[in-house]
Amino acid sequence: MRARAGTTYFGRQRYSTIRKQCEKSGQLFVDTEFPPTNSSLFLEQGRSSDIVWKRPAEIVTDPHLFVEGASPNDVTQGILGNCWFVSACSALTHNTALLDKVIPNSNKQEWGPGNTYSGLFRFRFWRFGNWMEVVVDDLLPTRDGKLLFARSKTPNEFWSALLEKAFAKLYGCYENLVGGHLSDALQDVSGGVAETISMSKFLKNDPANQSNLLFERLSMAYENEALVIAAIAARTKEEIEETLDCGLVKGHAYAVTDVRFIELNAKEKSISSFLLGSMEKQRMIRLQNPWGEKEWNGPWSDGSPEWEQVTDSTKKSLGITVDEDGEFWMPWESFTQYFTDISVCQLFNTSVFSLAKSYDEKIFFGHWSSNGARSGAPGDLAGGCLNFPASFCSNPQYVFDVNDEKNEVMFALTQREVGEGKKRREPFVCIGMHIMRVERNRVTRVHQPTEPVEASDYANARSVFLHLIDVRPGRYIILPTTYAPREQATYMLRAYSSEKLHMKELKRQAPSVGWCWQSASHVTRVHIVDASLPGTSGDFYCMLDDGKSQLRTRTMRESTSPKWDEQFLFFKRSARQKYAVEVWEDRKIGRDRLVGRVDIIALTDNDSREEVKEFGEGKIRVKIAAYDDPLYL
Structure with missing residues (x-):
C-alpha cells in the first residue's frame, strides 16, 4: 500500500488513521506491532530483564523532539552496539533537508501548544527505491529512570531515541541492530548511493598522490552534503571497541562532520601573504564519536598546542572546545594512518532545471x-x-x-x-x-x-x-x-x-535481417585496431561500410599511427561478406580527405584472424571473427 508515489507504509500502519483513533478514544498510542515488551528487545523469546518502558514525559518534565535544532551531540550511543546506525544519524544532522525527510512534519509531531499529543510518532527510511514510513509509540526502554539506548546530550530531547526505536522496528527488534554495515545505515537514512573505500587499497599505489585525491574527494562530497562515516576495523573479536593509546576506538564507527583546510600562522598573516596565496595550510578532518566521549588525543586534539597557530576567530568558527563531547579535529595524515574504511553516501542532484551540477x-x-x-x-x-x-x-x-x-x-x-x-x-x-x-x-x-x-x-x-x-x-x-x-x-x-x-x-538474443525479417544465420565482428600513416600527421577516423550502412570510429587526434581499437558487429544470412574500410583525415576547415581504402572479406570459418592491409604508403590492421551461430558472440 502506498501513501503517495515513492512512499510506502510499514505494516500498513497509517499515521493519520492511528492519530484519529487516538484522538477519538482519548488514549495514548501503544504499538501492538512493536509492543513495549521484551519481544521488541531480544531475538530469543522468554528472556527476562529489569528494563522499564517509559514515555518521555515520565522521564523529564518538558520533553521535545528537538531542542534548538539538530546537532551531532543529539545522537549519543547507549549500551546497544549499533554505532553504525548512530554514526549515520550523527552525519544526518548536517543535512537539514534530508533530516526533514526522515522525520516528516516534525513541528506537528512536537510536544506543545497547537499539537495534540497521542504518544504517536512517525519516521521514514529509504528501502529498495521507496521511502517507507514507520510509526512507533513513544514508550522507550529505561533502567533506573534513564534511557538505555540512543539519547541526546540534552536530557529533554528525544528525536534520536524515537528514531532508533523506529529503526529497531524495521529490523525486527533492538538486538538486531547490534553490528551492521555502515553503508546500509547511510542508505536507510538518505536514499543515496553508498561507497565503502578501503584505505589500504586506495593508497596502495602512489600513496602521496592518492591521499591528496582522497582528501579532495571527501571534501567535495561533504560540500555536496554527502553523509560520511569512518571506521577502524577490528581484526579479532577481542579488538572490538578496544581503545588505542591515541584515544581512537577499534571496531567502531565515527561520523565525519567536516573536511577542510585550516590556515596556520594566522595570527601573523599579512596582506601580502594573503594576496600572494602563501598562507600555510593544514589538511584537517573532524569526527564525532557516537559515544559522546573518547576522543583523539594526538596532534590537533582539543587543547593541544598546535591550535596556537590559529586565530581565536578561526577557532570559534570551527567550534573548537575542550569539552569531552566526542567531537574532535585531527590532521589528515593521522586520519589516513589510523582509519581503515570510509563509507561515503552520495546524494546526487538529478534535476534538469538545477543550476548546480546535475547527474x-x-x-x-x-x-x-x-x-x-x-x-x-x-x-x-x-x-x-x-x-x-x-x-x-x-x-x-x-x-x-x-x-x-x-x-x-x-x-x-x-x-x-x-x-x-x-x-x-x-x-x-x-x-x-x-x-x-x-x-x-x-x-x-x-x-x-x-x-x-x-x-x-x-x-x-x-x-x-x-x-x-x-x-x-x-x-x-x-x-x-x-x-x-x-x-x-x-x-x-x-x-x-x-x-x-x-x-x-x-533482451534480444539476435536481430532479424532482410526484407522478410528472417533470422540471421551468421555473425561477424570487425575489429579496427590501428593504422600506420608515415609522412603525415593529423586527426584521423575510419569508416566501415558493409554495403547497407556506414559506421564510423571516433577521431584520433594529432597522430601518425592512430589506435582506434573499436569493434563492430554484423548479423547476416550469407556466409561470405565484403567490407570496405576507409581512413579519413578530419579537417577542421573544408571537406575531410580520404587517405586510403581497403576491402576485407569475412568468411564464416568459425575462427578469427588478423590482417594488415596496405594502401599507398600506409597500412591498417584489422581483426575479423565470423561464425555460423548468430548467438556465438
Whole structure:
C-alpha cells in the first residue's frame, strides 16, 4: 500500500488513521506491532530483564523532539552496539533537508501548544527505491529512570531515541541492530548511493598522490552534503571497541562532520601573504564519536598546542572546545594512518532545471531467476559470476555509452531484503557487477564473456558499488550477477553519470535481417585496431561500410599511427561478406580527405584472424571473427 508515489507504509500502519483513533478514544498510542515488551528487545523469546518502558514525559518534565535544532551531540550511543546506525544519524544532522525527510512534519509531531499529543510518532527510511514510513509509540526502554539506548546530550530531547526505536522496528527488534554495515545505515537514512573505500587499497599505489585525491574527494562530497562515516576495523573479536593509546576506538564507527583546510600562522598573516596565496595550510578532518566521549588525543586534539597557530576567530568558527563531547579535529595524515574504511553516501542532484551540477540517473528493477530453463539456456537469468563462463552471459545485461574522455559513472546494485521487519531473516545472496566493453553498434545480448573493464567486489551484502573514472569512450555492458548460478533474488540497479548514458536493458538474443525479417544465420565482428600513416600527421577516423550502412570510429587526434581499437558487429544470412574500410583525415576547415581504402572479406570459418592491409604508403590492421551461430558472440 502506498501513501503517495515513492512512499510506502510499514505494516500498513497509517499515521493519520492511528492519530484519529487516538484522538477519538482519548488514549495514548501503544504499538501492538512493536509492543513495549521484551519481544521488541531480544531475538530469543522468554528472556527476562529489569528494563522499564517509559514515555518521555515520565522521564523529564518538558520533553521535545528537538531542542534548538539538530546537532551531532543529539545522537549519543547507549549500551546497544549499533554505532553504525548512530554514526549515520550523527552525519544526518548536517543535512537539514534530508533530516526533514526522515522525520516528516516534525513541528506537528512536537510536544506543545497547537499539537495534540497521542504518544504517536512517525519516521521514514529509504528501502529498495521507496521511502517507507514507520510509526512507533513513544514508550522507550529505561533502567533506573534513564534511557538505555540512543539519547541526546540534552536530557529533554528525544528525536534520536524515537528514531532508533523506529529503526529497531524495521529490523525486527533492538538486538538486531547490534553490528551492521555502515553503508546500509547511510542508505536507510538518505536514499543515496553508498561507497565503502578501503584505505589500504586506495593508497596502495602512489600513496602521496592518492591521499591528496582522497582528501579532495571527501571534501567535495561533504560540500555536496554527502553523509560520511569512518571506521577502524577490528581484526579479532577481542579488538572490538578496544581503545588505542591515541584515544581512537577499534571496531567502531565515527561520523565525519567536516573536511577542510585550516590556515596556520594566522595570527601573523599579512596582506601580502594573503594576496600572494602563501598562507600555510593544514589538511584537517573532524569526527564525532557516537559515544559522546573518547576522543583523539594526538596532534590537533582539543587543547593541544598546535591550535596556537590559529586565530581565536578561526577557532570559534570551527567550534573548537575542550569539552569531552566526542567531537574532535585531527590532521589528515593521522586520519589516513589510523582509519581503515570510509563509507561515503552520495546524494546526487538529478534535476534538469538545477543550476548546480546535475547527474543523469537511470534505475532498473530486475530478478535473478532460472525461469525453469536449464543453466545457460535462453530464459535463464541467473548465470552466476565469471567463474561460471558457460552460464555467465545468461545474467541480465544493460548497455550504455561513454562519449566523454573525462567521464565518471557510478553504479549501485541493491538486492531486496527478504523478511523485512522480522526477527529472523533470510541471508543475502552474494552479488556483484561486471562491466565489459563491446562493439560500438551492439544492440543485442552478449553471448561470450570477456575480461572485465571493471568489476566490483562480490559480497553477501544488501548493496555493492562500482565507480568508473576516465574509461575509454565506447559502448559498454554491465551485468549485475549473483556469485553462484541459479540463485534467486530481486535487485535494483542505479546508475549516475555527469553525461547522458542512454542506458537500456538488452533482451534480444539476435536481430532479424532482410526484407522478410528472417533470422540471421551468421555473425561477424570487425575489429579496427590501428593504422600506420608515415609522412603525415593529423586527426584521423575510419569508416566501415558493409554495403547497407556506414559506421564510423571516433577521431584520433594529432597522430601518425592512430589506435582506434573499436569493434563492430554484423548479423547476416550469407556466409561470405565484403567490407570496405576507409581512413579519413578530419579537417577542421573544408571537406575531410580520404587517405586510403581497403576491402576485407569475412568468411564464416568459425575462427578469427588478423590482417594488415596496405594502401599507398600506409597500412591498417584489422581483426575479423565470423561464425555460423548468430548467438556465438
